[in-house]
Amino acid sequence: MKKKKYSNKKDKMPVFRVKDMDIATGDVRIAILNKKDAQILDLFHLDRLYIKKNNKKTTAILDIAESEKAVPPGSIGLFEETLAAINAKHNDKVEISLAPKPKGLEYIRNKIKGKKLNHNEITTIIKDITKKRLTDVELTSFVIANYIREMSLKEVISTTKAMSATGTILKFKKHPVVDKHCIGGIPGNRTSLIIVPILVAAGASFPKTSSRAITSPAGTADTMEALCPVKLTIPKLKKTIADVGGFIVWGGAMNLAPADDAIIKVENAINITSEGNMIASIMAKKISVSPDYLLIDIPIGKETKIADKETAVKLKRKISRIGKYFGIKVKTMISDGSQPIGRGIGPVLEAKDCLMILKNNPNAPEDLKQKSLKMAGMLLEFCGKAKKGKGKKTAERLLKTGAAYGAMVRIIEAQGGKEITPEQLPKAPLTKKIKAEKTGTIESISNQAIAKIARLAGAPKTKTAGIELLKHKKDKVKKGETLIIIHAKSKDKLQYTLKAFKETNPIKIK
Amino acid sequence: MKKKKYSNKKDKMPVFRVKDMDIATGDVRIAILNKKDAQILDLFHLDRLYIKKNNKKTTAILDIAESEKAVPPGSIGLFEETLAAINAKHNDKVEISLAPKPKGLEYIRNKIKGKKLNHNEITTIIKDITKKRLTDVELTSFVIANYIREMSLKEVISTTKAMSATGTILKFKKHPVVDKHCIGGIPGNRTSLIIVPILVAAGASFPKTSSRAITSPAGTADTMEALCPVKLTIPKLKKTIADVGGFIVWGGAMNLAPADDAIIKVENAINITSEGNMIASIMAKKISVSPDYLLIDIPIGKETKIADKETAVKLKRKISRIGKYFGIKVKTMISDGSQPIGRGIGPVLEAKDCLMILKNNPNAPEDLKQKSLKMAGMLLEFCGKAKKGKGKKTAERLLKTGAAYGAMVRIIEAQGGKEITPEQLPKAPLTKKIKAEKTGTIESISNQAIAKIARLAGAPKTKTAGIELLKHKKDKVKKGETLIIIHAKSKDKLQYTLKAFKETNPIKIK
Known part of the structure; x- marks a missing residue:
């Protein structure tokens, strides 16, 4: 392929041959150019590109390939999300141009600086999130600013409105819903x-x-x-x-409210939840x-x-x-x-x-x-x-x-299922009882430790895995009585679960 | 390659064949597993992995390949930074295991919540940044929290200390330095x-x-x-x-102070600078x-x-x-x-x-x-x-x-150069004078617009590109007198620069 000269005129947009990178991020759209092309076009890591095939266009974040193995000059490596967005396949030709920074960035910066955002500003940001135009750095900045600065009721209403408006809204005829x-x-x-x-x-x-x-x-x-x-x-x-x-x-x-999923992903990654985002999300x-x-x-x-x-x-x-x-x-x-x-x-x-x-x-x-x-x-x-x-x-x-x-x-x-009795439900390959080490009354049970143990047993990935919790707070127990039955997928998982039970000691007996 | 069963014991760590992905992020270390392997090992997008070759070990962030073209089962795709960190080449064998979340994360969360950090906590975070253990989400959270919560003088001192201590420190014998x-x-x-x-x-x-x-x-x-x-x-x-x-x-x-570069990268991406980080950085x-x-x-x-x-x-x-x-x-x-x-x-x-x-x-x-x-x-x-x-x-x-x-x-x-006269310095291929449209006194010159124009002309990538600014504030000018000489690499760049000059009008004459 002949290299074309970069220009800001539409009729001269450089054309690249698509290489299907066969990688999915599950989220952000990525495109990769060879270092040489990036230099000629004065493009940098994390620049945003428009990628156009026929009348389909998407924004993608740019990565740079250092040598020619992954992406040779003249080619553009596209991740699955980017390919899907413009319906492109391996060896297709696409046009690229530098995309401006999304408008919402300015408002995110204002929020960081302590300003309250109005409805249009919030709508712009939520649209940018929905269209996957923000990098992780930009999205995280918004999430953390919302957490620390706290959202006003007006901001929560705007966020809620913008979030639901950018997704599917279902209406049903039979009331009450x-x-x-x-x-x-x-x-x-x-x-x-x-x-x-x-x-x-x-x-x-x-x-x-x-x-x-x-x-x-x-x-x-x-x-x-x-x-x-x-x-x-x-x-x-x-x-x-x-x-x-x-x-x-x-x-x-x-x-439904797809922007919300992107925000929750960031909140989970750093393990904080802002009240405003939580309300808007729900x-x-x-x-x-x-x-x-x-x-x-x-x-x-x-x-x-x-x-x-x-x-x-x-x-x-x-x-x-x-x-x-x-x-x-x-x-x-x-x-x-x-x-x-x-x-x-x-x-x-x-x-x-x-x-x-x-x-x-x-x-x-x-x-x-x-x-x-x-x-x-x-x-x-x-x-x-x-x-x-x-x-x-x-x-x-x-x-x-x-x-x-x-x-x-x-x-x-x-929904496409069949009636099933509790007894007919599938069972985990292994079970193991954990017994009380002394007689007394259950004083407390830790939600977090119980959740952790059930996950270690294999839930939710292994549907049959988890635990049965036979006792609750204030119940009386005798030494040797079963407290918990672990349902596990494998011996390894079972042993790891037992170890975690000992370490976290989730059920306190007084 | 036979697939090994995942286990938490060290002697059973799963082994993968390296695929050199030939991609550099310029920053974060990335590893890619096939979806099937990730499911077997219960690993998720953004999980942190230890990747070990002989006695070299690094942490990398996990991405998932959806099909077998990019990374087939049994292989692990490594980006350039990850390969370099453990001295690995295409087809080498590496062991992987799930790495715990870095300790600094807990302190970052505390900072987000408004707590002041002590010296050890800040040192831990700066080390995590230096060792590239943090994802963009985590690093950005820290940067934004520092900006909004403001750093105390103590925190700035700790950050400065930790930043310089994680890099090279040079001492010279000849004083005063x-x-x-x-x-x-x-x-x-x-x-x-x-x-x-x-x-x-x-x-x-x-x-x-x-x-x-x-x-x-x-x-x-x-x-x-x-x-x-x-x-x-x-x-x-x-x-x-x-x-x-x-x-x-x-x-x-x-x-020198490598953690600082990572922080500045985030600050530039979102275009904010916290005073505390700026002082610590300098x-x-x-x-x-x-x-x-x-x-x-x-x-x-x-x-x-x-x-x-x-x-x-x-x-x-x-x-x-x-x-x-x-x-x-x-x-x-x-x-x-x-x-x-x-x-x-x-x-x-x-x-x-x-x-x-x-x-x-x-x-x-x-x-x-x-x-x-x-x-x-x-x-x-x-x-x-x-x-x-x-x-x-x-x-x-x-x-x-x-x-x-x-x-x-x-x-x-x-430093390895030769004496050169101002006249011997290389020149840009094209120059173009911009003249005053009226007679008067220079009232103001915009730093940002001038910088933008010089960049559009090709600076700093093209070393000879940029502008000569012939007038300064309070200078008198006559209509038709030259205000600026643009030095550009190409006609395209020159035209784009001229357009930007008209749009931004950086030199105001009164």
């Missing part, structure tokens, strides 16, 4: 798989989008996936609500399914996201005001987040707990059942499907009569 | 090439390490490079001070050459790093206190930074100005000469090479008699 969200951090707290079928049985529409585990042993999407597929197309989702009244799916497949995803009524559970405890009641009440007020602004009726409840809930921790083990509750099995975990009934009751009253003060009673009846279980089976089938 | 630094932002302000030879002629040791341009048309290192090599080995540097008393070299080649690099006396020039002006006198005075105090702590006698001067200094802007054109001053050419730019003489005078008095009140006079004599020029020729020759 209800939704719930829990501000996580409690292992085993899988209430959605109980609450959704109860509300659906009562005649409400319940489009539940949920997340996969990032740092926990199971997300609602992982748990539901133990029972049926959770990646559905938009038309299928609409049909499911129309046909059976509810679904429980993975939101990640649906392009509300933007909820707005995406257009609920009429929304219940938010705020568990408090030393090891959850919200440490004390004061913070929880502040958060509750902010969420309610944001809900009001968007025309969603929001109720919040503050709950006990001091220990894990339910028995199973890990996708299959949690799904088993839920099925047992729905099937009225007397051995089902009572704490998870009671919390779910309370929340379902609140939602039933809230959306007019139960009289005031009668919500929990109504929920109990819907469970007892099998109506909720029936709704769950219909949901599972609509 | 003097040094200077200018807090940049003024095009053409190339005083070092005058001050160093004057002080050397007076018998002081002057080990001047300087930087290349990052966002400006020329750094001191780029300008000196127009006259002689600026990359010298450490033994050569010591010999040069012993033999001729001074050098002017590129600090980037010398591993002082750490100065400490690296162990000066007895140090002069710091703080130009103030709307378009420089320091906007007003108040900020400059605050900065001056802090720098003096840090200097005292490290046993360096520091003087600071506040200067006028409201317009470019000298005539030439661009490496060769600036070098030409300096040679003309050193050769007492009557056409040499008077403003650059006067500023240099003033600074040289201050340093001469400060280090005891001139009597109090006689510094500038002494400097003038050393210049007038040719002693300074002689010292400069010796320095140039010691």
Whole structure:
């Protein structure tokens, strides 16, 4: 290929031959030029390029290849995300030009310097994030500035609006549309798989989008996936609500508020969460399914996201005001987040707990059942499907009569699964009991240590892995009695889990 | 290659065959595994790996290859920086294991949350940066937190100490050792090439390490490079001070305070500078050459790093206190930074100005000469090479008699160059005069716009490119008189420069 001279005129844009690098970053779009070409074109590492094929154009971040093996002069190495964005294949020809820095950068800088951002400025930044125009340095700067400077209520509203507007927004015809969200951090707290079928049985529409585990042993999407597929197309989702009244799916497949995912990725990487981003993140995803009524559970405890009641009440007020602004009726409840809930921790083990509750099995975990009934009751009253003060009673009846279980089976089938009993669920290859070393009363159980142990056993990647937690706070135990059953994928994982149990000592007996 | 089972025991570390990816990031060490291997080993994008070959070990950040073209199962793709770190070649075998998150992360999180960091914590972070253990997200979080939370004097001292301690520290036998630094932002302000030879002629040791341009048309290192090599080995540097008393070299080649470069890279990417980091950055690099006396020039002006006198005075105090702590006698001067200094802007054109001053050419730019003489005078008095009140006079004599020029020729020759007259310097292929559109007085000249225009002409990449600025503030001009001469590499560059001149209108006539 002949090298063309660089010029700023459109009709003279340099043309390069595509080399499919066959690498995916999972995120940022990358392009690689040979050092010689970069020098001729006066381009630098981290410059932004426009890459154009026919009428498709994308922005990519530039990397430089030092020698000719990876990317020879005249070629441009493209990562998978970049190829996909312009529909390009190996050996295609593409035009490149220097892209200006995204406009949002100036506003990010203002935020760092302490200025409040207006709606247009925030929208510009969120669009830049959605279009993957920001480098890690730029995105992180925004996230940290939002954390340290704190977001005003106005900024949270703008962020929420911009986030939901840049993604899919679903509207359903059958009202009332209800939704719930829990501000996580409690292992085993899988209430959605109980609450959704109860509300659906009562005649409400319940489009539940949920997340996969990032740092926990199971997300609602992982748990539901133990029972049926959770990646559905938009038309299928609409049909499911129309046909059976509810679904429980993975939101990640649906392009709901995509900017939010990029922000959460940074927050997880550095392990901080700004309150403003958290509220915007929750509300933007909820707005995406257009609920009429929304219940938010705020568990408090030393090891959850919200440490004390004061913070929880502040958060509750902010969420309610944001809900009001968007025309969603929001109720919040503050709950006990001091220990894990339910028995199973890990996708299959949690799904088993839920099925047992729905099937009225007397051995089902009572704490998870009671919390779910309370929340379902609140939602039933809230959306007019139960009289005031009668919500929990109504929920109990819907469970007892099998109506909720029936709704769950219909949901599972609509999503492409089959009815399955708790006993038919797959099991991990190895189990091991951990026994109490003394007689006494359980004083405390650490959420974080329990989560860590369940992950070490293989959850959520190995769906059957995790732990069964047989005791809860205030329970009396005798020396030698089983506290925990570990379900592991391999001997290695089991041994590592046992070691971690000894080191973290998550269950304190007094 | 047989796949080995993952285990946490050292004697079972999985072995991979190296694929040289032939890509350099210029910074972070990257390793790529095939998706299948990553799944087996439960490794994720952005995980940190230890990569070991014989007794060499490095940390690298993990990327995932989606299919088998780039990195097949059993292979590990390594970027140039990673290969270099463990001396590995294509097809070598390496062992990998999951590396723990660096300890500094916890302290970065504390800084984000508003805690002050102690010396050990800062040292840990700076070591993590030096060893390239931090991802862009983590490093940026630290930089932004330092900016927003502001660093205490104690934190600045710890950062300075840790930064210089992680790099080379040079000591010279011949005292007094003097040094200077200018807090940049003024095009053409190339005083070092005058001050160093004057002080050397007076018998002081002057080990001047300087930087290349990052966002400006020329750094001191780029300008000196127009006259002689600026990359010298450490033994050569010591010999040069012993033999001729001074050098002017590129600090980037010398591993002085390497953590600082990583931080500056992030600050430039987002275009913010924290005062604390700036002070630590300057002082750490100065400490690296162990000066007895140090002069710091703080130009103030709307378009420089320091906007007003108040900020400059605050900065001056802090720098003096840090200097005292490290046993360096520091003087600071506040200067006028409201317009470019000298005539030439661009490496060769600036070098030409300096040679003309050193050769007492009557056409040499008077403003650059006067500023240099003033600074040289201050340093001469400060280090005891001139009597109090006689510094500038002494400097003038050393210049007038040719002693300074002689010292400069010796320095140039010691660094591997040859004596050259201003007329013998290479010239850009094209020049173009820009003329005044009306008669009047020059009201203002924009530093930033002038810098931009000189860069568009090709500086600093094309050494001969840049601009000659024939007029300064308060000069009278007639319509049609030449204001600027553009020196460009090509017609394209010239046209683009002319367009930018019209758009930015950097010289206002009243």
